Amino acid sequence: MIFTEAIFPLFLGIVLFVYWVVLRGDWRNHWLLLASAVFYGWWDAKLLLLIGAVIGVSWLAALMIRRREGDRRGQLIALWLAIGFQLSMLGVFKYFNFFKASAEDMLTMAGWTVSWPVLNIILPVGISFYIFQAISYLVDVFRKDLPAQRRLDRVALYIAFFPQLVAGPIVRAASFFPQIERQKKLTSALIASGAKAFIIGFIYKAALADNIAPFVDPVFAEIGLWSNSSLVAATLAFGTQIYFDFAGYSLMAIGVARWFGFYIPKNFDDPYSSPSMTVFWRRWHMSLSFWLRDYLYIPLGGNRLGALKTYRNLMITMVLGGLWHGAAWNFVIWGAIHGAALSLHRIIMGRAQNRLLVPALGGAFGIVMTLIVVFAAWVPFRAENLSDTVSVWAASLGLREGGMQQISIVAFFVPGLLLVDSLMSQVDRLKSLPKAPAFRSPSLYWAGLGCLTAIALALFPLKSAPFVYFQF
Structure with missing residues (x-):
């Protein structure tokens, strides 16, 4: 089940x-x-x-872990056995065939011919998200950042809470468990803030x-048929699509959770206005970024x-973050680009002897340079293989002989980002953390939001595309 069904x-x-x-308590x-x-x-019930x-x-x-207080070795054994089990589940369902194929390729290059069986398994939706939540709870x-939860139903609700179960945001146990215990009251502010998100x-x-996806998918499906300008336009469009898609899911999850009295x-x-890659990762997929920082980088x-x-730590963190997104070398390349x-x-910031240079590296120049890196990295993230990735990069540099087919979708890029900036300024008022103020919106604002909803419904494709991050 998805939100748009x-x-x-x-x-x-x-x-x-x-x-x-009907229910209480x-x-x-x-x-x-x-x-x-x-x-x-x-x-699938299975x-x-x-x-x-x-x-x-x-x-x-x-x-x-809680009962072995004072037995550090016993706690470590319990921790690593549990994490090992969870990562093994992730490895079997998500990475087995990838590592198998990679090992076969390496052995073939060394002169050995092997062929191991392929596991015909379907990647369980959301497995990467809820396993990361489980690991963060154990760590x-x-x-000793929080006590172990004695009640199984509490742990189950934390890991399986349906609004953010299949595509995040990744929630920390320290913020979620107190919300389970807190008495909740249905108020107009709660309804309004949830509806807004x-x-x-x-x-x-x-x-x-x-509505951007139909322009992107055909281009990346047959790279060789399209002109250089079309490949560049499709890359720009995909960077816009994935933002709207994933930010859209996250906001819908936040809204549904609010209707039940939970803050996630x-x-x-507003990641595409970041003046540096460091700032970008403080604004893009923030729950994953902070998870990688707290449970891997540090x-x-x-x-x-x-x-x-x-x-070294930055590279390891981002490469593994790339691999978390998908079992393919293209995702490893994507992570390596961000790590580099x-x-x-x-x-650069460490060697800027004249601190007057530091502000010059930010601002408009920093935003442009960050966007170039981010959108260049979207190519391996979206392309089917390394060959297609190289073709799109070559097209961007004018080093490729273009195909015949043309599309014109650059117009989706700048207006789309301007709309993001406008809407995000409104979303910021939500303050999805527990300090959210009471919300009363002017009737004109709600009328405008209603009009936008009607337009969205009118433009909604008869067959909606699945959320991009469901595959992760």
């Missing part, structure tokens, strides 16, 4: 009605857990066995992302071990 409004309406009107949390199971099992195993192992391992318990997210997805963090903060040593090891760009930015 016709069945979802009916599902959501029933769940909300029972949650607020802890029964609401049990109802939410049941609704989350229905939501996730809608694709997927519930997988997420159930992740939930059970996380709950038991956290209790074992936080190990670090959901409607804007729906506009992003329905009116923008899904925003995931985007444990590797962060920037505490000298310049060279800092660059982050390292280069640190080198």
